[in-house]
Amino acid sequence: MFALVSEEKSMTHHQQITHSRVLVTGGAGFIGSNLCETLLAQENEVVCLDNFSTGRYANINHLLANKKFTLIEGDICHAQDCQKALAGVDYVLHQAALGSVPRSIYDPMATTQVNVGGFVNILHASVRAKVKRFVYASSSSVYGDYPYLPKIEQHIGKPLSPYAISKYTNELYAQNFSELYGIQCIGLRYFNVYGKNQNPEGEYSAVIPRFISQLIRHQSPVINGDGKQSRDFTYIEDVVQANQLAITTKNENALNQIYNIAFNGQTTLIELYNTLIDLLTPLDSRIASVQPIFGTERKGDVRHSYASIEKARQLLGYQPRYSIKDGLEKTIQWYWENLK
Ligand SMILES: NC(=O)c1ccc[n+]([C@@H]2O[C@H](COP(=O)([O-])OP(=O)(O)OC[C@H]3O[C@@H](n4cnc5c(N)ncnc54)[C@H](O)[C@@H]3O)[C@@H](O)[C@H]2O)c1
Secondary structure (H helix, E strand, C coil), rough: CHHHHHHHHHHHHHCCCCCCCCECCCCCCCHHHHHHHHHHHCCCCCEEECCCCCCCCHHHHHCCCCCCEEEEECCCHHHHHHHHHHHCEEEEEECCCCCCCCHHHHHHHHHHHHHHHHHHHHHHHHHCHHHHHHHEEEEEEHHHCCCCCCCCCCCCCCCCHHHHHHHHHHHHHHHHHHHHHCCCCEEEEEEEECCCCCCCCCCCCHHHHHHHHHHHHCCCEEECCCCCEEEEEEEHHHHHHHHHHHHHHHHHHHCCCEEEEECCCEEEEHHHHHHHHHHCCCCCHHHHHHCCCCCCCEEECECCCCCCCHHHHHHCCCCCCCHHHHHHHHHHHHHHHHHH
16 A cells, blocks of 8 residues: 555656756747646746747746746747757757648748758757757657558658658757767657647647637538548647656666657547537537538548557656546537637
8 A cells, every 4th residue: 555655656756847947949839838837837947939930828828927937939940049048958848840741731841941940950059058858849740651550669651741751850860969969868759639728720720629619619620531540649738747757767778769659549530520529519519410521631641640658658657647538528628618
């Protein structure tokens, strides 16, 4: 009994960053703002570097009054902004990027400038600032056309979009810089993250917030293709946990590695749609009768995405806590309160 309690406590202890100064790039975005909030609650100083290209003040307004929070409106592509943001920083959680596969197909240069040029810039600035560790967001899109499931870190296919190439390039630079300059890096391949603060609006919004906001307004969501494509949807709090573990791990073997961060579940878009209808109908019975529209398949999309999380489990102690249903319940509650 005692052993169990202390084990549980020490697990919680290890996965928290505390009394450190942490730079969160892209801190006004969906994942970044959730990281900022948790880090501040754990008594860290947080520097948020964001140029608000896709980030939103609404995500961080409530943090501005906190004396331990510093907002720097700047660009990861600008050396001076990076240098300023990195002053006195212990750890970097690098989230800033232009997300979205379709955006990268429409404007490959913009994606490449920010996701590759900006990445090298902030990584090199972090080397010069002698940070203790650099943890960065990679993506499941790196698996490209690799056909076998579940996806395992060392087996990747041909990338299917400029976005996927940009994220794979990040992994190559991180590995190279750790060898050249000795910086400790950890890459997290996120799989379709969802939860509070994710932007539901705009052409490049992600499927879960878009569907929820449309259903709340009784509009028909568009399912691209036949709806049988699947995703390993990952709740934001599990992603926050993974970042904390990556920063705090003392396991030498865990450093300079790349990890799948997912729930390890497979959900088709049709199943997602039906679950959303089931969860939203008790809040508004009219939602039950909203029918989806089936659109054309999207270019550049991976057909099935389902992660093995064994590596993160073994080397980092990662344990996702939110099934798709549990995560969606919390997410819907937040959108219901914030969109209505
Ligand atoms: N959300 C997901 O499902 C998912 C999946 C895989 C990978 N990722 C990666 O996770 C990271 C965070 O994604 P997100 O969903 O929070 O996206 P987001 O668009 O909400 O956040 C990205 C943030 O980066 C900022 N930014 C963009 N360009 C910048 C620049 N040049 N300088 C400074 N700030 C800049 C944006 O303003 C925004 O606040 C990204 O690197 C993304 O590629 C996300």
